[in-house]
Amino acid sequence: MLATLNSRHRTVANTLAFGREMSTNLTTALPPSSIPIFTAVNSYREWRRKAYGEKKSVGFVATMGALHDGHVSLVRRSLVENDLTVVSIFVNPAQFAPHEDLTTYPRTLAHDLEVLESLKHAVEDSPNVSRSPSALFLPSVYDMYPSGITQDKAAQQGTFVEVKGYSHQMEGSRRPDFFRGVATVVTKLFNVIEPSRTYFGQKDIQQALLLRRMTRDLLLSHPTPESLFIVPTARDSKSNIALSSRNAYLTPAEYNHAAPTLYAALQAAKSSWGSGSTKSQAVTAAHGLVERKVQELLSAQSEIALKLDYIEMNDPDSFEIISDNVTAASWDMPGGAKPRRNRPVILSGAMWVGKTRLIDNIILGDASQLGILS
Ligand SMILES: Nc1ncnc2c1ncn2[C@@H]1O[C@H](COP(=O)(O)OP(=O)(O)OP(=O)(O)O)[C@@H](O)[C@H]1O
Ligand SMILES: CC(C)(CO)[C@@H](O)C(=O)[O-]
Numbered sequence: 001m002l003a004t005l006n007s008r009h010r011t012v013a014n015t016l017a018f019g020r021e022m023s024t025n026l027t028t029a030l031p032p033s034s035i036p037i038f039t040a041v042n043s044y045r046e047w048r049r050k051a052y053g054e055k056k057s058v059g060f061v062a063t064m065g066a067l068h069d070g071h072v073s074l075v076r077r078s079l080v081e082n083d084l085t086v087v088s089i090f091v092n093p094a095q096f097a098p099h100e101d102l103t104t105y106p107r108t109l110a111h112d113l114e115v116l117e118s119l120k121h122a123v124e125d126s127p128n129v130s131r132s133p134s135a136l137f138l139p140s141v142y143d144m145y146p147s148g149i150t151q152d153k154a155a156q157q158g159t160f161v162e163v164k165g166y167s168h169q170m171e172g173s174r175r176p177d178f179f180r181g182v183a184t185v186v187t188k189l190f191n192v193i194e195p196s197r198t199y200f201g202q203k204d205i206q207q208a209l210l211l212r213r214m215t216r217d218l219l220l221s222h223p224t225p226e227s228l229f230i231v232p233t234a235r236d237s238k239s240n241i242a243l244s245s246r247n248a249y250l251t252p253a254e255y256n257h258a259a260p261t262l263y264a265a266l267q268a269a270k271s272s273w274g275s276g277s278t279k280s281q282a283v284t285a286a287h288g289l290v291e292r293k294v295q296e297l298l299s300a301q302s303e304i305a306l307k308l309d310y311i312e313m314n315d316p317d318s319f320e321i322i323s324d325n326v327t328a329a330s331w332d333m334p335g336g337a338k339p340r341r342n343r344p345v346i347l348s349g350a351m352w353v354g355k356t357r358l359i360d361n362i363i364l365g366d367a368s369q370l371g372i373l374s
Protein backbone atom coordinates (compact mmCIF):
# COMPACT_ATOMS: atom_id res chain seq x y z
CA MET A 1 0.00 0.00 0.00
CA LEU A 2 2.87 2.38 0.82
CA ALA A 3 4.31 1.82 -2.65
CA THR A 4 1.15 3.21 -4.22
CA LEU A 5 1.45 6.61 -2.51
CA ASN A 6 2.62 9.41 -4.77
CA SER A 7 5.71 11.53 -4.16
CA ARG A 8 3.70 14.31 -2.48
CA HIS A 9 3.18 11.84 0.33
CA ARG A 10 6.72 10.57 0.47
CA THR A 11 7.60 12.14 3.81
CA VAL A 12 4.45 10.85 5.40
CA ALA A 13 4.89 7.45 3.77
CA ASN A 14 8.38 7.21 5.19
CA THR A 15 7.19 7.96 8.65
CA LEU A 16 4.22 5.64 8.29
CA ALA A 17 6.66 2.94 7.32
CA PHE A 18 8.69 3.82 10.39
CA GLY A 19 5.54 3.55 12.48
CA ARG A 20 4.65 0.13 11.08
CA GLU A 21 8.13 -1.19 11.63
CA MET A 22 8.05 0.03 15.22
CA SER A 23 4.68 -1.62 15.66
CA THR A 24 5.94 -4.96 14.38
CA ASN A 25 9.05 -4.73 16.49
CA LEU A 26 6.95 -4.00 19.52
CA THR A 27 4.63 -6.96 19.12
CA THR A 28 7.32 -9.47 18.21
CA ALA A 29 9.79 -8.35 20.84
CA LEU A 30 7.53 -7.88 23.88
CA PRO A 31 9.16 -9.26 27.03
CA PRO A 32 7.03 -11.56 29.20
CA SER A 33 4.93 -9.53 31.60
CA SER A 34 2.36 -10.10 34.31
CA ILE A 35 0.90 -6.67 33.47
CA PRO A 36 -1.44 -6.63 30.47
CA ILE A 37 0.18 -4.70 27.62
CA PHE A 38 -2.05 -2.93 25.10
CA THR A 39 -0.32 -2.05 21.85
CA ALA A 40 -3.56 -1.19 20.05
CA VAL A 41 -6.12 1.49 20.81
CA ASN A 42 -9.16 -0.75 20.31
CA SER A 43 -8.10 -3.47 22.70
CA TYR A 44 -7.33 -0.83 25.36
CA ARG A 45 -10.78 0.69 24.81
CA GLU A 46 -12.44 -2.64 25.49
CA TRP A 47 -10.54 -2.89 28.77
CA ARG A 48 -11.53 0.70 29.65
CA ARG A 49 -15.21 -0.03 28.93
CA LYS A 50 -15.07 -2.85 31.45
CA ALA A 51 -13.56 -0.49 34.04
CA TYR A 52 -16.44 1.96 33.44
CA GLY A 53 -18.89 -0.91 33.80
CA GLU A 54 -17.35 -1.88 37.13
CA LYS A 55 -17.30 1.81 38.21
CA LYS A 56 -13.55 1.65 38.78
CA SER A 57 -11.43 4.80 38.73
CA VAL A 58 -8.44 4.84 36.37
CA GLY A 59 -5.26 6.75 37.23
CA PHE A 60 -2.88 7.50 34.38
CA VAL A 61 0.86 8.21 34.17
CA ALA A 62 2.23 9.19 30.74
CA THR A 63 5.91 8.44 30.18
CA MET A 64 8.53 7.99 27.50
CA GLY A 65 9.92 4.96 29.33
CA ALA A 66 13.42 4.37 30.78
CA LEU A 67 11.61 4.38 34.09
CA HIS A 68 13.28 5.67 37.27
CA ASP A 69 12.15 6.57 40.79
CA GLY A 70 10.67 9.85 39.55
CA HIS A 71 8.22 7.92 37.37
CA VAL A 72 7.69 5.50 40.26
CA SER A 73 6.62 8.34 42.57
CA LEU A 74 3.88 9.25 40.05
CA VAL A 75 2.75 5.64 39.69
CA ARG A 76 2.68 5.16 43.48
CA ARG A 77 0.47 8.20 43.85
CA SER A 78 -1.89 6.79 41.26
CA LEU A 79 -1.96 3.39 42.97
CA VAL A 80 -2.97 5.05 46.25
CA GLU A 81 -5.72 7.18 44.72
CA ASN A 82 -7.26 4.93 42.04
CA ASP A 83 -8.73 1.46 41.68
CA LEU A 84 -6.72 0.89 38.49
CA THR A 85 -3.52 2.46 37.18
CA VAL A 86 -2.45 2.70 33.55
CA VAL A 87 1.05 3.70 32.49
CA SER A 88 1.92 4.61 28.91
CA ILE A 89 5.31 4.38 27.29
CA PHE A 90 5.64 6.25 24.02
CA VAL A 91 8.66 8.15 22.72
CA ASN A 92 6.83 10.90 20.89
CA PRO A 93 8.57 12.01 17.66
CA ALA A 94 6.56 15.24 17.47
CA GLN A 95 8.17 16.74 20.57
CA PHE A 96 11.74 16.22 19.38
CA ALA A 97 13.32 18.81 17.07
CA PRO A 98 15.21 17.31 14.10
CA HIS A 99 18.56 17.99 15.84
CA GLU A 100 17.46 16.41 19.15
CA ASP A 101 17.89 12.90 20.52
CA LEU A 102 14.85 10.95 19.23
CA THR A 103 16.88 8.04 17.89
CA THR A 104 19.20 7.73 20.89
CA TYR A 105 16.54 8.29 23.57
CA PRO A 106 16.90 5.38 26.06
CA ARG A 107 14.50 2.52 25.35
CA THR A 108 14.54 -0.05 28.16
CA LEU A 109 11.25 -1.93 27.94
CA ALA A 110 12.30 -5.11 29.80
CA HIS A 111 13.64 -3.03 32.70
CA ASP A 112 10.53 -0.83 32.68
CA LEU A 113 8.27 -3.86 32.99
CA GLU A 114 10.32 -5.14 35.91
CA VAL A 115 9.98 -1.78 37.63
CA LEU A 116 6.21 -1.72 37.13
CA GLU A 117 5.78 -5.35 38.18
CA SER A 118 7.65 -4.70 41.42
CA LEU A 119 5.21 -2.00 42.57
CA LYS A 120 2.58 -2.92 45.10
CA HIS A 121 0.39 -0.72 47.24
CA ALA A 122 -1.41 -2.20 50.25
CA VAL A 123 -5.01 -0.98 50.31
CA GLU A 124 -5.96 0.61 53.60
CA ASP A 125 -8.42 -1.40 55.71
CA SER A 126 -8.13 -4.40 53.35
CA PRO A 127 -5.08 -6.30 54.62
CA ASN A 128 -5.19 -8.92 51.87
CA VAL A 129 -5.64 -6.54 48.96
CA SER A 130 -2.82 -4.76 47.19
CA ARG A 131 -2.73 -2.74 44.01
CA SER A 132 -0.19 -2.96 41.20
CA PRO A 133 -0.14 -1.22 37.83
CA SER A 134 -3.12 -2.62 35.92
CA ALA A 135 -2.09 -2.03 32.30
CA LEU A 136 0.67 -0.69 30.11
CA PHE A 137 -0.29 1.24 26.98
CA LEU A 138 2.51 0.82 24.45
CA PRO A 139 1.32 2.15 21.12
CA SER A 140 3.28 2.32 17.88
CA VAL A 141 4.07 5.59 16.14
CA TYR A 142 1.61 4.54 13.43
CA ASP A 143 -1.24 4.14 15.95
CA MET A 144 -0.59 7.50 17.56
CA TYR A 145 -0.16 9.35 14.24
CA PRO A 146 -2.55 7.85 11.69
CA SER A 147 -1.73 10.71 9.28
CA GLY A 148 1.98 10.01 9.72
CA ILE A 149 4.55 12.12 11.53
CA THR A 150 7.80 13.71 10.52
CA GLN A 151 10.03 15.90 12.65
CA ASP A 152 10.13 18.38 9.80
CA LYS A 153 7.35 20.68 10.99
CA ALA A 154 6.81 22.27 7.55
CA ALA A 155 6.02 18.83 6.09
CA GLN A 156 3.72 17.65 8.86
CA GLN A 157 0.15 16.71 8.00
CA GLY A 158 -2.86 16.06 10.18
CA THR A 159 -4.06 17.48 13.47
CA PHE A 160 -1.92 19.20 16.10
CA VAL A 161 -2.74 20.90 19.39
CA GLU A 162 -1.16 24.23 20.30
CA VAL A 163 -1.45 25.98 23.63
CA LYS A 164 -1.01 29.49 22.32
CA GLY A 165 0.62 32.13 24.48
CA TYR A 166 2.11 29.59 26.89
CA SER A 167 4.48 27.58 24.71
CA HIS A 168 7.21 30.06 23.85
CA GLN A 169 8.59 30.98 27.28
CA MET A 170 11.03 29.05 29.53
CA GLU A 171 11.65 25.64 27.91
CA GLY A 172 9.63 26.79 24.90
CA SER A 173 12.15 29.57 24.28
CA ARG A 174 14.79 26.90 23.70
CA ARG A 175 12.57 24.19 22.19
CA PRO A 176 10.07 26.15 20.04
CA ASP A 177 7.86 23.23 18.90
CA PHE A 178 8.28 21.08 21.97
CA PHE A 179 4.99 21.94 23.70
CA ARG A 180 3.02 21.56 20.47
CA GLY A 181 4.34 18.01 20.27
CA VAL A 182 3.60 17.35 23.95
CA ALA A 183 0.09 18.87 23.86
CA THR A 184 -0.73 16.89 20.73
CA VAL A 185 0.38 13.52 22.03
CA VAL A 186 -1.08 14.03 25.49
CA THR A 187 -4.47 14.96 23.98
CA LYS A 188 -4.36 11.70 22.02
CA LEU A 189 -3.33 9.76 25.13
CA PHE A 190 -6.13 11.32 27.17
CA ASN A 191 -8.61 10.46 24.38
CA VAL A 192 -7.56 6.84 24.51
CA ILE A 193 -6.93 6.27 28.21
CA GLU A 194 -9.85 8.39 29.51
CA PRO A 195 -8.26 8.79 32.95
CA SER A 196 -10.22 9.64 36.06
CA ARG A 197 -7.00 11.20 37.42
CA THR A 198 -3.60 11.82 35.90
CA TYR A 199 -0.16 12.57 37.34
CA PHE A 200 2.69 14.67 35.94
CA GLY A 201 6.05 15.55 37.47
CA GLN A 202 7.14 18.94 38.79
CA LYS A 203 10.50 18.35 37.09
CA ASP A 204 8.74 19.41 33.90
CA ILE A 205 6.77 22.18 35.58
CA GLN A 206 5.88 24.17 32.47
CA GLN A 207 4.65 20.99 30.80
CA ALA A 208 2.42 20.09 33.76
CA LEU A 209 0.90 23.58 34.12
CA LEU A 210 0.42 23.92 30.36
CA LEU A 211 -1.33 20.55 30.17
CA ARG A 212 -3.64 21.55 32.99
CA ARG A 213 -4.50 24.70 31.02
CA MET A 214 -5.06 22.56 27.92
CA THR A 215 -7.54 20.29 29.73
CA ARG A 216 -9.40 23.44 30.78
CA ASP A 217 -9.35 25.08 27.35
CA LEU A 218 -10.46 21.89 25.57
CA LEU A 219 -13.19 21.28 28.18
CA LEU A 220 -11.89 17.78 28.76
CA SER A 221 -13.79 15.53 31.14
CA HIS A 222 -11.16 12.75 31.38
CA PRO A 223 -9.22 14.29 32.97
CA THR A 224 -10.68 17.56 34.22
CA PRO A 225 -8.15 20.27 35.15
CA GLU A 226 -8.82 19.46 38.82
CA SER A 227 -7.89 15.83 38.33
CA LEU A 228 -4.48 16.57 36.80
CA PHE A 229 -2.04 16.36 39.71
CA ILE A 230 1.56 17.57 39.90
CA VAL A 231 3.95 15.41 41.92
CA PRO A 232 7.13 16.94 43.45
CA THR A 233 10.47 16.24 41.80
CA ALA A 234 12.21 13.07 42.97
CA ARG A 235 15.93 13.65 43.48
CA ASP A 236 19.09 11.67 44.05
CA SER A 237 19.26 11.55 47.85
CA LYS A 238 22.97 12.47 47.98
CA SER A 239 23.47 14.99 45.18
CA ASN A 240 19.91 16.35 44.83
CA ILE A 241 20.15 15.91 41.05
CA ALA A 242 16.61 15.67 39.63
CA LEU A 243 16.04 12.10 38.43
CA SER A 244 15.63 12.03 34.67
CA SER A 245 15.82 9.45 31.91
CA ARG A 246 18.43 11.56 30.16
CA ASN A 247 20.76 11.27 33.18
CA ALA A 248 21.65 7.91 31.62
CA TYR A 249 23.63 9.84 28.99
CA LEU A 250 26.01 11.22 31.65
CA THR A 251 29.37 9.64 32.37
CA PRO A 252 30.00 8.92 36.08
CA ALA A 253 32.38 11.92 36.19
CA GLU A 254 29.78 14.22 34.62
CA TYR A 255 27.11 12.92 36.99
CA ASN A 256 29.23 13.34 40.12
CA HIS A 257 31.21 16.48 39.38
CA ALA A 258 29.04 18.60 37.12
CA ALA A 259 25.35 17.63 37.15
CA PRO A 260 24.74 18.70 40.79
CA THR A 261 25.64 22.29 39.80
CA LEU A 262 22.18 23.03 38.40
CA TYR A 263 20.33 22.36 41.65
CA ALA A 264 23.08 24.16 43.60
CA ALA A 265 22.64 27.20 41.33
CA LEU A 266 18.88 27.18 41.94
CA GLN A 267 19.55 27.03 45.68
CA ALA A 268 21.95 29.99 45.42
CA ALA A 269 19.22 32.04 43.72
CA LYS A 270 16.64 30.90 46.27
CA SER A 271 18.82 31.93 49.19
CA SER A 272 19.56 35.33 47.64
CA TRP A 273 15.84 35.92 46.93
CA GLY A 274 15.00 34.81 50.47
CA SER A 275 17.35 37.40 51.94
CA GLY A 276 15.58 40.26 50.17
CA SER A 277 17.48 40.48 46.88
CA THR A 278 15.88 41.49 43.62
CA LYS A 279 15.25 38.93 40.93
CA SER A 280 18.20 40.24 39.00
CA GLN A 281 20.52 39.80 42.02
CA ALA A 282 19.17 36.33 42.72
CA VAL A 283 19.75 35.17 39.15
CA THR A 284 23.23 36.73 39.22
CA ALA A 285 24.00 34.69 42.34
CA ALA A 286 23.08 31.52 40.44
CA HIS A 287 25.21 32.51 37.46
CA GLY A 288 28.13 33.18 39.84
CA LEU A 289 27.88 29.71 41.31
CA VAL A 290 27.94 28.09 37.88
CA GLU A 291 30.85 30.28 36.75
CA ARG A 292 32.87 29.26 39.82
CA LYS A 293 32.18 25.59 39.07
CA VAL A 294 33.25 26.06 35.44
CA GLN A 295 36.50 27.68 36.62
CA GLU A 296 37.07 24.86 39.12
CA LEU A 297 36.71 22.25 36.36
CA LEU A 298 39.08 24.22 34.13
CA SER A 299 41.68 24.51 36.89
CA ALA A 300 41.48 20.79 37.50
CA GLN A 301 42.00 20.28 33.76
CA SER A 302 38.79 18.31 33.70
CA GLU A 303 37.42 17.28 30.33
CA ILE A 304 33.88 17.92 31.50
CA ALA A 305 32.19 20.70 29.55
CA LEU A 306 29.70 22.58 31.70
CA LYS A 307 27.59 25.33 30.18
CA LEU A 308 24.61 27.12 31.64
CA ASP A 309 21.73 27.45 29.19
CA TYR A 310 19.56 29.69 31.38
CA ILE A 311 18.38 30.38 34.91
CA GLU A 312 15.23 32.47 35.18
CA MET A 313 12.31 33.34 37.40
CA ASN A 314 8.87 33.20 35.78
CA ASP A 315 5.29 33.93 36.71
CA PRO A 316 3.55 30.54 37.04
CA ASP A 317 0.29 31.97 35.64
CA SER A 318 1.63 33.64 32.48
CA PHE A 319 5.08 31.97 32.27
CA GLU A 320 6.49 35.46 31.56
CA ILE A 321 9.87 36.42 33.03
CA ILE A 322 9.39 38.51 36.15
CA SER A 323 10.92 42.00 36.19
CA ASP A 324 14.50 42.48 37.32
CA ASN A 325 13.67 44.71 40.30
CA VAL A 326 10.95 42.49 41.82
CA THR A 327 11.68 41.14 45.32
CA ALA A 328 9.91 38.41 47.31
CA ALA A 329 8.15 41.17 49.28
CA SER A 330 6.95 43.09 46.22
CA TRP A 331 5.96 39.87 44.39
CA ASP A 332 3.28 39.36 47.07
CA MET A 333 1.72 42.67 45.86
CA PRO A 334 1.33 43.92 49.45
CA GLY A 335 -0.21 47.28 48.44
CA GLY A 336 -2.46 45.82 45.74
CA ALA A 337 -6.19 45.22 45.83
CA LYS A 338 -5.60 41.48 46.26
CA PRO A 339 -2.33 40.82 48.11
CA ARG A 340 -1.09 37.24 47.55
CA ARG A 341 0.72 35.93 50.57
CA ASN A 342 3.62 33.67 49.65
CA ARG A 343 2.81 34.05 45.96
CA PRO A 344 4.67 31.34 44.02
CA VAL A 345 7.38 31.98 41.43
CA ILE A 346 8.99 29.36 39.19
CA LEU A 347 12.77 29.42 39.49
CA SER A 348 14.02 27.17 36.71
CA GLY A 349 17.06 26.45 34.66
CA ALA A 350 18.73 24.31 32.06
CA MET A 351 22.36 23.36 31.83
CA TRP A 352 24.51 21.43 29.37
CA VAL A 353 26.82 18.80 30.80
CA GLY A 354 28.78 17.64 27.80
CA LYS A 355 26.16 16.67 25.24
CA THR A 356 23.38 16.22 27.80
CA ARG A 357 20.86 18.95 28.53
CA LEU A 358 19.51 18.87 32.08
CA ILE A 359 16.57 20.85 33.41
CA ASP A 360 15.39 21.55 36.94
CA ASN A 361 13.24 23.97 38.93
CA ILE A 362 12.11 24.88 42.38
CA ILE A 363 9.08 26.84 43.43
CA LEU A 364 9.73 29.90 45.56
CA GLY A 365 6.75 30.75 47.74
CA ASP A 366 3.82 28.46 48.25
CA ALA A 367 3.90 25.56 45.77
CA SER A 368 0.48 24.35 46.92
CA GLN A 369 -1.07 27.43 45.25
CA LEU A 370 -0.04 25.76 41.96
CA GLY A 371 -1.70 22.51 42.97
CA ILE A 372 1.64 20.80 43.48
CA LEU A 373 1.15 17.90 45.86
CA SER A 374 3.32 17.68 48.96
N1 LIG B 1 12.53 13.36 38.94
C1 LIG B 1 11.23 13.35 38.67
N2 LIG B 1 10.35 13.54 39.66
C2 LIG B 1 9.01 13.55 39.41
N3 LIG B 1 8.48 13.35 38.19
C3 LIG B 1 9.33 13.14 37.17
C4 LIG B 1 10.73 13.13 37.36
N4 LIG B 1 11.31 12.89 36.16
C5 LIG B 1 10.32 12.76 35.27
N5 LIG B 1 9.12 12.91 35.88
C6 LIG B 1 7.80 12.91 35.25
O1 LIG B 1 7.55 11.68 34.63
C7 LIG B 1 6.70 11.89 33.51
C8 LIG B 1 7.30 11.22 32.33
O2 LIG B 1 8.53 11.86 32.04
P1 LIG B 1 9.60 11.31 31.03
O3 LIG B 1 9.26 9.92 30.66
O4 LIG B 1 9.88 12.30 29.98
O5 LIG B 1 10.89 11.17 31.97
P2 LIG B 1 12.03 12.17 32.18
O6 LIG B 1 12.94 11.61 33.20
O7 LIG B 1 11.44 13.53 32.42
O8 LIG B 1 12.76 12.13 30.80
P3 LIG B 1 13.72 13.20 30.18
O9 LIG B 1 15.05 12.85 30.67
O10 LIG B 1 13.46 12.94 28.75
O11 LIG B 1 13.26 14.57 30.57
C9 LIG B 1 6.56 13.41 33.33
O12 LIG B 1 5.36 13.83 33.93
C10 LIG B 1 7.76 13.91 34.11
O13 LIG B 1 7.60 15.23 34.60
C1 LIG C 1 4.21 13.91 28.84
C2 LIG C 1 5.07 13.12 27.87
C3 LIG C 1 4.93 11.63 28.18
C4 LIG C 1 4.52 13.35 26.46
O1 LIG C 1 5.26 12.66 25.52
C5 LIG C 1 6.53 13.57 27.93
O2 LIG C 1 6.68 14.89 27.54
C6 LIG C 1 7.15 13.30 29.27
O3 LIG C 1 7.42 12.13 29.50
O4 LIG C 1 7.34 14.23 30.08
Ligand code: BAL
Pocket: 095, 204
Ligand atom coordinates in the same frame (compact mmCIF):
# COMPACT_ATOMS: atom_id res chain seq x y z
N1 BAL D 1 10.19 14.98 30.22
C1 BAL D 1 10.21 15.83 29.05
C2 BAL D 1 10.30 15.09 27.79
C3 BAL D 1 11.26 15.67 26.82
O1 BAL D 1 12.19 16.41 27.21
O2 BAL D 1 11.13 15.39 25.63
